[in-house]
Amino acid sequence: MxxxxxxxxxxxxxxxxxxxxxxxxxxxxxxxxxxxxxxxxxxxxxxxxxxxxxxxxxxxxxxxxxxxxxEARGEWLAQPIDLNIAYEDDSLLVIDKPPGLVVHPAAGNPDGTLLNGLLHHCPQLETVPRAGIVHRLDKDTSGLMVVAKTLPAQTALVAQLKARTVSRQYDAIAQGVVTGGGTVDAPIGRHRQNRLKMAVLELGGKEAITHYRVQERFRAHTLLRCKLETGRTHQIRVHMAHIRHPLVGDPLYGGRVKLPPEASPELVEALQQFPRQALHAAELALQHPKTGGELHWRAPMPADMLRLLGLLRADSEDGGPEAR
Incomplete structure (x- = not known):
């Protein structure tokens, strides 16, 4: 094409x-x-x-x-994959990505990715680098992603990301009770020993800034709203672990599972078996690449995080072992 x-x-x-x-x-x-x-x-x-x-x-x-x-920019296959499309016009697509869906083909995931589904839904994306994907979500992070459908739209969106005018806000369930909001300003780079991980690196890391605020506190966990100023790989996950509040279910940075004292068996199982990092890209705002108008989307929290929050609320309302 x-x-x-x-x-x-x-x-x-x-x-x-x-x-x-x-x-x-x-x-x-x-x-x-x-x-x-x-x-x-x-x-x-x-x-x-x-x-x-x-x-x-x-x-x-x-x-x-x-x-x-x-010309076509890659050798990727177009594959029919269900896409939850939050918005679409001639210039861009906004996808509400489910957890478990890989964004881009790579070793170990040659197909069956969001990119393959995008090519099937919109064949013109063959002519746009990376099929219009201008930013990514980790495989097990859910929520909103914007995709450029044309080269001019891609150029404009990349410029907005570089200028930090794209607003990306995430819901995150963190371990421990966070006392108040704040900002983590700590450079991130590839981990020195484990190349699958990222880490805070004072020397050699790239600038990374995450703002966070408390939405709800529980006995041993906190629901946070995190806003990215930069977009480094695993940024929220690394920054929250850096301040000793890693995300529930995070297989790379989560560490030991934190349990409220004498929590119910159902909550203990939910925390120990949570299948992914509890992170959801909840809000996205940007300027339309063609019209310049302000656009804003919200994506509802997925069922697995809603269920966990319900159990955490019930545990807090019970008042812990002292109230039983």
Whole structure:
């Protein structure tokens, strides 16, 4: 599958003296500078009918012509997978991802992923890098993800993520009683010994900032609302473990399961057997990549977290062993 682009643009006088790739980025903002440079080098973006170099200077008045094909970006299979679509238009998709669904094919998960389902639902995504996926959720994290359906939408959404104007808020059930809200500002990088894990690294880590506030306290757990300022791999999971409040059910960072004293057998089993990290991407807000309008979505908490919260509330209302 291919889509053809054809544009003719005259270089305005105010761009005289600018590099070709700089001018092209201003005149054709729907596409990334890296992609424009590729088109320049490949001869798809010409100056007065001639091939040029990205660094060549312009004088103003030249005619830029873009004639390019957007080709399929991967060898992935389109597969029919049920998608819970919260929103869709010509520019973007918002998916409410269930826990257990892998986002992108990789070793161990060559297919059956969200990406394969997206290609089946929207074949045009073959021409968009990573099938339009601009941010990810861990396999066992549920909730909202935005997907770009076109290259211009992808460019705009990536720019918003980089500028930190996309709002992503998560519900998380943490171990221990968190006394108040706060911010974790601690760089994250690959764990030195266990390459499957991430870790707080003062040297070599990338900036990572998570804001959190208390929504509800229980006898030995807390329901938190976490807001990402950055988007590092496993960020909320690593940051909550760093402040000694790891998420319930987290297989990598959770540590020993915390139980309220003399908790009911049902609650003990629910905490010990919770099948994933108790993390849900509950709210997403961004500017529409085409219209610029503000958009906001909420995704209801999934059944497994709702059931656990019900048991934690019942345990707290019972007042613990002192009230029995």
């Amino acid at each position: 291919t889509d053809r682009l054809a544009l003719d643009i005259e270089v305005p006088a105010h761009l005289a003296g600018h590099r070709l790739d700089q001018a092209a980025a201003e005149l054709i903002p729907d596409y990334s500078r890296a992609r424009l440079q590729t088109w320049i080098k490949g001869g798809q973006l010409t100056v007065d009918g001639r091939t040029a170099r990205p660094r060549d200077k312009l004088f103003g008045g030249e005619q830029l012509r873009l004639s390019a094909e957007l």
